[in-house]
Amino acid sequence: MGLLSLLRKLKSSNSKDLKILFLGLDNAGKTTILKTLASEDVQHITPTQGFNIKTVQSEGFKLTVWDIGGQRAIRPYWKNYFEQVECLVYVIDSADRKRIEETGLELEELLEEEKLCGVPVLVFANKQDLLGAQQASEDIRGIGPYTKLEGQELANSSLFSKNRRGYKGRYGMGSEECFKEMITVLLSPKLVLSIIHLTMHDHLACKLDSSHKSAVGKC
Amino acid sequence: MRLKKFLLRYYPPGVILEYEQSGTMKSKSIDLLDLKPTTDVDMLLDDIVAKEPLITPSKMEQVRKLILRLQEKQAESVDHHFYLFKVLRAHILPLTNVAFNKSGTSFVTGSYDRTCKVWDTASGEELHVLEGHKNVVYAVAFNNPYGDKIATGSFDKTCKLWSAESGKCYHTYRGHTAEIVCLAFNPQSTVVATGSMDTTAKLWDVQKGAEISTLSGHSAEIISCSFNTTGDLLLTGSFDHTVSVWDTTTGRRVHTLIGHRGEISNAQFNFDSSFIVTGSMDKTCKMWDSRTGQCIGTLRGHDDEVLDVSFDFTGQYIATASADGTGRVYNALTHHCVSKLEGHEGEISKVTFSPQGTRCLTASSDKTARLWDPFSGKCIQVLEGHTDEIFSCAFNYEGNIIITGSKDNTCRLWR
Numbered sequence: 157m158g159l160l161s162l163l164r165k166l167k168s169s170n171s172k173d174l175k176i177l178f179l180g181l182d183n184a185g186k187t188t189i190l191k192t193l194a195s196e197d198v199q200h201i202t203p204t205q206g207f208n209i210k211t212v213q214s215e216g217f218k219l220t221v222w223d224i225g226g227q228r229a230i231r232p233y234w235k236n237y238f239e240q241v242e243c244l245v246y247v248i249d250s251a252d253r254k255r256i257e258e259t260g261l262e263l264e265e266l267l268e269e270e271k272l273c274g275v276p277v278l279v280f281a282n283k284q285d286l287l288g289a290q291q292a293s294e295d296i297r298g299i300g301p302y303t304k305l306e307g308q309e310l311a312n313s314s315l316f317s318k319n320r321r322g323y324k325g326r327y328g329m330g331s332e333e334c335f336k337e338m339i340t341v342l343l344s345p346k347l348v349l350s351i352i353h354l355t356m357h358d359h360l361a362c363k364l365d366s367s368h369k370s371a372v373g374k375c
Numbered sequence: 376m377r378l379k380k381f382l383l384r385y386y387p388p389g390v391i392l393e394y395e396q397s398g399t400m401k402s403k404s405i406d407l408l409d410l411k412p413t414t415d416v417d418m419l420l421d422d423i424v425a426k427e428p429l430i431t432p433s434k435m436e437q438v439r440k441l442i443l444r445l446q447e448k449q450a451e452s453v454d455h456h457f458y459l460f461k462v463l464r465a466h467i468l469p470l471t472n473v474a475f476n477k478s479g480t481s482f483v484t485g486s487y488d489r490t491c492k493v494w495d496t497a498s499g500e501e502l503h504v505l506e507g508h509k510n511v512v513y514a515v516a517f518n519n520p521y522g523d524k525i526a527t528g529s530f531d532k533t534c535k536l537w538s539a540e541s542g543k544c545y546h547t548y549r550g551h552t553a554e555i556v557c558l559a560f561n562p563q564s565t566v567v568a569t570g571s572m573d574t575t576a577k578l579w580d581v582q583k584g585a586e587i588s589t590l591s592g593h594s595a596e597i598i599s600c601s602f603n604t605t606g607d608l609l610l611t612g613s614f615d616h617t618v619s620v621w622d623t624t625t626g627r628r629v630h631t632l633i634g635h636r637g638e639i640s641n642a643q644f645n646f647d648s649s650f651i652v653t654g655s656m657d658k659t660c661k662m663w664d665s666r667t668g669q670c671i672g673t674l675r676g677h678d679d680e681v682l683d684v685s686f687d688f689t690g691q692y693i694a695t696a697s698a699d700g701t702g703r704v705y706n707a708l709t710h711h712c713v714s715k716l717e718g719h720e721g722e723i724s725k726v727t728f729s730p731q732g733t734r735c736l737t738a739s740s741d742k743t744a745r746l747w748d749p750f751s752g753k754c755i756q757v758l759e760g761h762t763d764e765i766f767s768c769a770f771n772y773e774g775n776i777i778i779t780g781s782k783d784n785t786c787r788l789w790r
Contacts, residue, residue: 158724159766160640160682163556167596205784206469229467236510
């Protein structure tokens with residue numbers, strides 16, 4: 157990639173080249189989703205110390221996805237990446253019940269960022285298949301209090317009406333669908349917050365043999 | 376005119392004469408760019424005496440000693456084998472650029488974590504953390520040869536000038552309206568030039584901390600800027616496919632180098648400022664006559680974008696780095712390809728010559744930096760150990776220490 161290509165990704169050249177930001181706590185699965193989108197191997201992913209950038213092309217659209225590490229120490233640096241963001245994707249580990257409050261608080265802070273004002277937000281409720289994962293509705297309830305969002309009601313709340321209009325939930329989508337959903341969100345002026353529920357199998361189905369699948373199921 | 380003192384310049388080889396003329400001290404240099412360890416010293420001396428009135432027959436012995444010393448210097452350290460000296464867990468986010476001071480006793484690293492750090496080369500200790508930028512510190516530079524100041528350019532749109540000794544911030548230069556991505560001190564260390572994604576370059580006064588001029592004319596982001604050896608001209612390379620040559624005293628554009636069909640990746644003067652080399656995403660490099668601004672040659676051969684280009688210290692050779700994973704070395708006069716640097720398993724984003732010109736150093740996305748013999752194209756050494764791609768690399772002035780900065784948040788010292 158090199159520093160020069162970082163600069164090229166920094167500038168917004170044409171309208172079909174869109175910058176997407178992936179944020180969320182550590183271990184939420186941001187890099188896995190990114191790599192799946194780019195059809196890359198997801199078996200050996202380590203905590204992201206800085207960031208990963210991938211450009212994914214489909215249907216005439218070029219999405220430049222910035223995946224930023226989620227560890228506590230580097231969260232203060234998320235704001236370095238807010239310039240010219242077309243869509244924020246917030247990834248939640250639905251099985252990590254202990255940190256649902258923490259993830260909600262982080263999302264709340266993001267929604268109040270001036271530079272992200274009006275930027276559509278897509279919440280990926282990841283790891284739906286793991287034991288102990290929150291149900292779709294619980295996810296919303298879990299993070300709702302911290303984001304002042306709760307289902308359809310949220311659509312009319314003050315924070316929401318100011319810069320985000322609309323809400324939508326969706327279940328069990330594969331990476332293809334995720335991509336399409338991002339495009340939909342980007343193109344639709346009305347739909348500005350969307351929640352998608354993902355399972356590990358969505359990412360891994362195409363990549364893993366059955367033995368690995370069961371290993372994933374155990375964790 | 377009375378000759379007062381000789382000064383020796385190793386890279387590129389030369390002898391500086393300090394002399395008195397009607398009461399004031401002046402200096403001029405005898406550039407010995409063609410000097411080789413095998414050069415016949417007597418013939419060279421005759422040549423110098425014939426051309427330079429300050430070198431009278433009585434001074435010849437002194438000059439002979441100086442030339443012999445330069446030749447000795449050229450012959451040494453050719454076979455230097457580098458080993459990993461230190462791994463510095465420098466930053467909590469990826470590094471951007473790195474730079475040595477002239478003596479190589481300290482160096483600076485810039486990072487995505489918004490800081491810049493000054494390091495002691497010998498011990499690997501952190502000397503200063505330069506804090507204050509509100510976003511990525513992308514460009515860093517020492518005011519060589521003095522080395523008492525550091526300039527940093529940031530995505531927060533400002534440039535800061537720091538004391539290298541105390542780490543104190545002297546000035547914050549405000550005025551750019553987008554990220555600063557390149558900067559350079561003039562050789563006199565009186566001016567800092569910055570290039571920005573806002574399509575302009577600016578010149579700033581080092582002493583006063585004020586803007587001197589804005590160089591506008593490019594229609595897209597400026598991503599490289601560099602002064603010539605005397606500091607009266609500045610080159611800016613842009614994503615608008617052109618390179619501009621600016622007169623730094625007037626702030627006027629002297630030439631626009633038009634011809635590339637892709638974004639510019641880098642542009643440099645050779646040592647005597649007669650030629651300019653430019654690298655581009657159009658897979659070629661071009662050579663330009665800096666007096667006329669005319670293109671005098673196109674260096675072809677790469678199968679993908681040229682990501683970096685560099686003259687050696689004497690200006691006789693050019694090294695290129697490409698996204699095709701190879702480097703090339705060209706003769707600057709004949710424009711012939713001298714060698715291909717093949718072996719990296721990913722794109723090469725940086726290339727530089729050792730000050731002696733006997734080695735090329737490349738940094739790649741394959742997580743290695745490599746040393747090459749520029750004439751045979753043979754890979755001499757693979758510097759392995761980084762766990763992510765290498766963004767930047769540099770030699771010290773002696774050519775016996777290398778720093779590499781990586782996306783893995785570390786900086787490695789090799790000696």
